[in-house]
Amino acid sequence: MTPPYETHEHDVLIIGAGGAGLRAAIEALAQGARVGLVCKSLLGKAHTVMAEGGIAAAMGNVDKKDDWRTHFCDTMRGGKFLNNWRMAQLHAQEAPERVRELEQWGALFDRTDDGQILQRAFGGHTFKRLCHVGDRTGLELIRTLQDRGVQQGIDVFMECTITRLIKDGERIAGAFGYWREQGRFVTFKAKSIVIATGGIGKAWKITSNSWEYTADGMALAYEAGAELLDMEFVQFHPTGMVWPPGVQGILVTEAVRGEGGTLKNNRGERFMEKYDPKRMELSTRDVVARAIYTEVKEGRGSLHGGAYLDISHQPAEYVKKKLPSMYHQFKELADVDITTGPMEVGPTCHYMMGGIRVEAETGQSTVPGLFAAGEAAAGLHGSNRLGGNSLSDLLVFGKRAGNAAADYAKSVPSGALDNAQLLDAEGEMLAPFERTDGEFPYEIHRDLQDFMHSLVGIFRTEEDLQKAVGELEKLKPRLERMRADGSRMFNPGWHLTRDLRSMVLISEAVTRSALARRESRGAHSRIDYPNYDDTWAKQNNIVSKRNGQMTLEQRPVNEMPAELKELLAENK
Amino acid sequence: MSDARMDTSLIDDAILRVFRGGPDGGGKPVDYQVPVAPGMVVLDALHSIQNHQSPDLAVRWNCKAGKCGSCSAEVNGRPRLTCKTRLDSLPLDQPITVSPLRAFPLIKDLVTDVSWNYKINKKIPAFQPRAGVQWKMYQRDVDRVQEFRKCIECFLCQDVCHVLRDHGKHESFGGPRFFVRVACLEMHPLDGVSRTKLLKDELGLGLCNITKCCSEVCPEEIHITDNAIIPLKERVVDEYYDPVMMLVRKIRGA
Numbered sequence: 001m002t003p004p005y006e007t008h009e010h011d012v013l014i015i016g017a018g019g020a021g022l023r024a025a026i027e028a029l030a031q032g033a034r035v036g037l038v039c040k041s042l043l044g045k046a047h048t049v050m051a052e053g054g055i056a057a058a059m060g061n062v063d064k065k066d067d068w069r070t071h072f073c074d075t076m077r078g079g080k081f082l083n084n085w086r087m088a089q090l091h092a093q094e095a096p097e098r099v100r101e102l103e104q105w106g107a108l109f110d111r112t113d114d115g116q117i118l119q120r121a122f123g124g125h126t127f128k129r130l131c132h133v134g135d136r137t138g139l140e141l142i143r144t145l146q147d148r149g150v151q152q153g154i155d156v157f158m159e160c161t162i163t164r165l166i167k168d169g170e171r172i173a174g175a176f177g178y179w180r181e182q183g184r185f186v187t188f189k190a191k192s193i194v195i196a197t198g199g200i201g202k203a204w205k206i207t208s209n210s211w212e213y214t215a216d217g218m219a220l221a222y223e224a225g226a227e228l229l230d231m232e233f234v235q236f237h238p239t240g241m242v243w244p245p246g247v248q249g250i251l252v253t254e255a256v257r258g259e260g261g262t263l264k265n266n267r268g269e270r271f272m273e274k275y276d277p278k279r280m281e282l283s284t285r286d287v288v289a290r291a292i293y294t295e296v297k298e299g300r301g302s303l304h305g306g307a308y309l310d311i312s313h314q315p316a317e318y319v320k321k322k323l324p325s326m327y328h329q330f331k332e333l334a335d336v337d338i339t340t341g342p343m344e345v346g347p348t349c350h351y352m353m354g355g356i357r358v359e360a361e362t363g364q365s366t367v368p369g370l371f372a373a374g375e376a377a378a379g380l381h382g383s384n385r386l387g388g389n390s391l392s393d394l395l396v397f398g399k400r401a402g403n404a405a406a407d408y409a410k411s412v413p414s415g416a417l418d419n420a421q422l423l424d425a426e427g428e429m430l431a432p433f434e435r436t437d438g439e440f441p442y443e444i445h446r447d448l449q450d451f452m453h454s455l456v457g458i459f460r461t462e463e464d465l466q467k468a469v470g471e472l473e474k475l476k477p478r479l480e481r482m483r484a485d486g487s488r489m490f491n492p493g494w495h496l497t498r499d500l501r502s503m504v505l506i507s508e509a510v511t512r513s514a515l516a517r518r519e520s521r522g523a524h525s526r527i528d529y530p531n532y533d534d535t536w537a538k539q540n541n542i543v544s545k546r547n548g549q550m551t552l553e554q555r556p557v558n559e560m561p562a563e564l565k566e567l568l569a570e571n572k
Numbered sequence: 573m574s575d576a577r578m579d580t581s582l583i584d585d586a587i588l589r590v591f592r593g594g595p596d597g598g599g600k601p602v603d604y605q606v607p608v609a610p611g612m613v614v615l616d617a618l619h620s621i622q623n624h625q626s627p628d629l630a631v632r633w634n635c636k637a638g639k640c641g642s643c644s645a646e647v648n649g650r651p652r653l654t655c656k657t658r659l660d661s662l663p664l665d666q667p668i669t670v671s672p673l674r675a676f677p678l679i680k681d682l683v684t685d686v687s688w689n690y691k692i693n694k695k696i697p698a699f700q701p702r703a704g705v706q707w708k709m710y711q712r713d714v715d716r717v718q719e720f721r722k723c724i725e726c727f728l729c730q731d732v733c734h735v736l737r738d739h740g741k742h743e744s745f746g747g748p749r750f751f752v753r754v755a756c757l758e759m760h761p762l763d764g765v766s767r768t769k770l771l772k773d774e775l776g777l778g779l780c781n782i783t784k785c786c787s788e789v790c791p792e793e794i795h796i797t798d799n800a801i802i803p804l805k806e807r808v809v810d811e812y813y814d815p816v817m818m819l820v821r822k823i824r825g826a
Contacts, residue, residue: 044725045635045642049640050640104701110718139722143721210633212634251637324722334611486627490681494628
């Protein structure tokens with residue numbers, strides 16, 4: 001029986017149209033595949049657009065001594081050696097070429113005096129390494145890729161949400177979803193799928209992430225049988241806005257510190273002297289976020305419970321030129337002129353280091369035909385990501401996943417879309433309309449954000465994490481009673497009923513992984529286990545679905561080859 | 573920090589008069605009472621309505637920081653990003669009207685069908701470097717193009733442009749957004765393609781009579797008219813209406 005759904009067929013289907021998805025699409029197309037690209041928002045609005053500070057690539061335009069080896073060592077050290085070493089190596093080696101390619105596609109970076117791409121300093125990077133355009137690098141990246149992709153002939157399906165991956169036996173055969181505008185269901189047949197859906201920031205109360213970051217891709221992959229890696233590592237960016245309330249969590253770029261911004265407490269002390277006297281404000285994000293949190297907790301916070309970040313010692317024109325959107329953001333939303341006075345900043349949930357476990361070279365997950373890249377995938381950043389390494393991650397591994405997905409598609413025939421799976425997916429989506437006395441999803445979402453923030457935040461304890469597991473259990477029956485009102489036409493309340501399921505599922509993976517790791521490393525800080533642990537130094541947490549249950553196991557970290565170990569030993 | 577402006581304690585609630593409904597003609601403004609917090613923006617108020625009063629209120633948004641251009645609407649009749657429009661910048665003793673962009677077909681509530689813009693964009697030939705270029709560019713050469721590349725595609729300029737808004741010339745006119753896009757390609761120091769024919773014949777540049785409405789609403793403060801549209805008009809004139817060149821073309825039979 002043919003399902004009564006609108007159906008599209010491609011060799012490669014890419015879910016998510018941020019930097020990773022677009023780069024994957026461009027590459028798959030270049031390999032001769034028919035490519036479909038699905039995204040929840042309009043094209044060009046994905047979170048990549050919010051990336052501000054720059055793309056890390058050892059081009060050596062400003063600091064001639066920089067090369068991939070130093071970038072590799074910085075990345076491994078920033079991730080506290082839990083990184084997949086091969087990903088870190090590929091990333092450092094290939095990032096410069098990916099940046100040059102962007103320029104050849106029309107991107108216009110800020111320039112050095114001798115006409116090359118300008119690079120700026122950033123936390124944890126030994127050299128000035130971040131290629132940038134003022135503080136809107138992400139916009140430049142996404143617009144360049146978007147225009148390139150569209151001109152090359154990618155089929156784009158905007159405002160479309162995928163709710164289920166459809167399998168044919170063990171392998172991927174396609175996907176089921178709905179058009180956000182009209183609420184109609186749609187199916188996609190594809191020989192391979194690349195997940196590039198980003199992270200799970202919307203499960204926390206104070207976050208820099210938009211409504212889209214609901215862990216969809218991780219949840220889809222998990223349900224399809226893929227493994228998730230290192231889910232305990234959630235990055236809190238040290239500098240989000242703290243005042244006024246409506247703007248809480250909005251990102252304040254690390255470029256403010258890269259351009260010389262200082263952090264002070266309410267006594268006027270540059271407190272980073274206590275936490276990392278060598279690198280000060282340009283320490284890694286995990287360290288700076290904990291420092292600000294600690295200053296506030298111990299009563300030395302700013303007026304509205306943050307720290308003071310000050311760039312006003314730089315000439316006003318320079319600040320406006322290098323940090324234009326920060327200037328406008330504070331002026332318009334907080335009545336603060338950053339050229340004359342300090343900003344108030346505090347930690348905000350920003351990035352997921354964990355995600356779908358993939359092969360380093362190909363982005364292939366443990367499910368045949370299913371690939372992942374960008375924030376949705378894991379491995380490159382280990383336990384803490386360096387600023388600027390995300391945009392380069394998207395480009396390097398987006399391209400690799402697109403290439404491998406196209407290759408895979410050439411090697412297999414089309415699978416079949418199983419009607420039973422489609423009907424089940426449809427039933428799940430229609431259920432909220434059938435309930436008349438259930439709960440709307442917004443309140444459940446608020447409760448999730450509240451306890452994830454207070455119990456699975458920057459500092460964690462056994463007791464809090466156990467409590468969070470209990471809270472998640474209490475939410476599950478509420479998910480089964482969620483209700484949607486009105487029609488299926490562009491209905492955000494209905495959309496949230498599905499997104500919330502992914503968030504709750506993946507929040508559980510985060511919490512269980514955090515409980516298991518009894519040590520502190522990178523972004524995962526346990527008050528009850530404040531030190532590194534030698535055993536945990538050598539193992540990753542893996543979450544997967546076995547017999548319908550979420551299971552957690554530990555696996556040894558991939559051993560680094562001798563020459564890279566030597567490199568790290570030399571490069572102190 | 574001027575906490576005086578943030579002090580909205582004297583006004584507890586705002587009334588938002590939000591357009592609700594679809595293209596079938598049954599749409600109408602509906603009033604919602606929303607508690608006001610310091611520094612609140614119109615998008616916060618719309619989210620509050622979704623959260624507590626009407627979960628199916630349709631509104632687009634993403635970054636909530638003025639960087640993605642998703643949350644465009646008309647606030648008190650003026651095209652604005654709702655994430656950057658502070659309630660305390662509006663008179664709160666009367667209802668704040670929030671309605672969808674008028675230049676595009678309505679889908680539902682505050683969401684319109686902007687797909688036309690993506691179709692126009694597809695017509696514009698991509699950046700193509702001149703043969704054998706050296707990949708060197710100086711800041712002074714990229715400055716003016718970087719201004720255009722700030723565009724976040726909020727389409728407020730398209731919404732306010734009378735050629736689209738009042739005259740509905742979507743078939744023959746590209747709109748300010750895409751003049752900015754063409755300008756950023758045409759003025760790229762290393763680009764080797766001419767798009768003047770496209771500007772003249774397909775994007776209808778001549779229909780713009782430089783009223784500067786687009787520049788006034790641009791949240792990125794791009795000087796759309798002065799820096800993009802007028803120089804492009806000059807290029808078209810130089811290429812197609814320059815008397816000397818017209819004569820040359822005539823003689824050559826081109």
